[in-house]
Amino acid sequence: MNSVQYFSAIKLGYIYKRMLKPVLFKFDPEFVHDRFTNVGVILGSNPITRGITSFYLKYSNKILEQEVLGIQFKNPVGLSAGFDKNAQLLKIIPSVGFGHMEVGSVTAESYEGNEKPRLRRLPKSKALVVYYGLKNIGVDKIIERLKKIRHNDFKFSVSIAKTNCLKTALEDAGIEDYAISLEKLSKANLGDFYTINISCPNTFGGEPFTTPKLLNKLLVRLDRVKHNKPVFIKMPINLEWKDFNDLLVVASKHNVQGVIIGNLTKARDPKLILDKLPEDQKGGISGLPTQKLCNDLIKKTYANYKDRFIIVGVGGIFSAEDAYEKIKLGASLLQMITGMIFEGPQVIGSINRGLAKLIAKDGYKNISEAIGSYHK
Numbered sequence: 199m200n201s202v203q204y205f206s207a208i209k210l211g212y213i214y215k216r217m218l219k220p221v222l223f224k225f226d227p228e229f230v231h232d233r234f235t236n237v238g239v240i241l242g243s244n245p246i247t248r249g250i251t252s253f254y255l256k257y258s259n260k261i262l263e264q265e266v267l268g269i270q271f272k273n274p275v276g277l278s279a280g281f282d283k284n285a286q287l288l289k290i291i292p293s294v295g296f297g298h299m300e301v302g303s304v305t306a307e308s309y310e311g312n313e314k315p316r317l318r319r320l321p322k323s324k325a326l327v328v329y330y331g332l333k334n335i336g337v338d339k340i341i342e343r344l345k346k347i348r349h350n351d352f353k354f355s356v357s358i359a360k361t362n363c364l365k366t367a368l369e370d371a372g373i374e375d376y377a378i379s380l381e382k383l384s385k386a387n388l389g390d391f392y393t394i395n396i397s398c399p400n401t402f403g404g405e406p407f408t409t410p411k412l413l414n415k416l417l418v419r420l421d422r423v424k425h426n427k428p429v430f431i432k433m434p435i436n437l438e439w440k441d442f443n444d445l446l447v448v449a450s451k452h453n454v455q456g457v458i459i460g461n462l463t464k465a466r467d468p469k470l471i472l473d474k475l476p477e478d479q480k481g482g483i484s485g486l487p488t489q490k491l492c493n494d495l496i497k498k499t500y501a502n503y504k505d506r507f508i509i510v511g512v513g514g515i516f517s518a519e520d521a522y523e524k525i526k527l528g529a530s531l532l533q534m535i536t537g538m539i540f541e542g543p544q545v546i547g548s549i550n551r552g553l554a555k556l557i558a559k560d561g562y563k564n565i566s567e568a569i570g571s572y573h574k
Contacts, residue, residue: 500528518552
């Protein structure tokens with residue numbers, strides 16, 4: 199990113215926050231998300247619009263490049279699962295500046311989603327209330343869509359969950375639902391790694407696989423699926439360390455290479471939730487209220503499992519400083535959504551630019567040297 203790009207990014211951020219966001223935030227957030235998805239599909243449809251998007255938004259620097267589990271990443275900042283539920287944006291997301299992204303979560307059967315409204319902004323809290331309930335078109339249609347896309351060197355994962363229906367609330371049916379999706383994706387050889395989402399709070403049956411016994415049963419079944427991709431688990435964050443660690447102990451005994459810390463919070467902490475919420479408001483909360491919960495769990499996980507799990511840090515990333523905090527605590531990679539919605543799409547490039555400066559300032563030649571530096 200040269201000086202022209204840098205000042206253009208600053209200008210875009212100003213325009214988004216001062217002019218565009220105040221207008222967008224007057225509309226239903228799901229309506230806005232769907233419109234932005236449509237714009238993203240159009241921008242990703244040809245090399246000219248992709249190139250223009252890259253010029254204004256993308257930042258590259260060798261100091262941010264690293265190899266993780268045999269996969270080369272251009273930068274650590276990824277798009278979390280939940281934004282591109284149906285693999286519509288893979289062509290444009292690299293131009294926005296992300297170093298990787300997660301498609302889904304996908305399930306064995308399609309699901310239209312929970313009742314509307316299922317997305318709510320909390321401006322004072324810098325957060326979203328999410329109640330989609332794993333809305334997606336199903337693994338078969340997503341596979342067909344992914345087969346038509348040339349991925350080049352951009353890395354993406356597929357988040358796998360169980361179909362949100364009454365049948366999969368039964369543990370055996372739920373386990374088989376995960377296995378069906380993983381088997382189909384692995385057979386199609388799609389994705390650079392897989393994520394097993396055990397922690398979506400907005401589904402039939404809740405989160406049954408966040409207990410050691412049932413997580414073990416799920417992973418025993420998934421271990422039987424033949425593939426050559428790394429596997430991550432999307433972790434819940436409303437657990438005490440002892441209970442969280444019990445899940446890590448189970449995961450460490452299976453074909454699991456990493457953990458994503460973490461998912462939405464169910465807590466309604468009045469110190470963090472500054473907006474007024476209806477008592478019957480359903481859904482998990484993303485953004486700033488998850489930041490400390492996730493950071494504490496990242497720190498403890500790295501301290502106890504440094505050589506066993508790669509950590510993807512998620513939750514409350516709005517700036518380069520937020521991102522760097524997670525890296526120093528032990529995260530090798532990052533993911534975000536809410537920060538982009540509140541700050542604007544130019545924030546991805548700004549975070550990467552800031553990360554490069556912070557890493558160099560601390561005397562590191564590469565981001566890999568900074569990972570877990572709080573523990574050294």
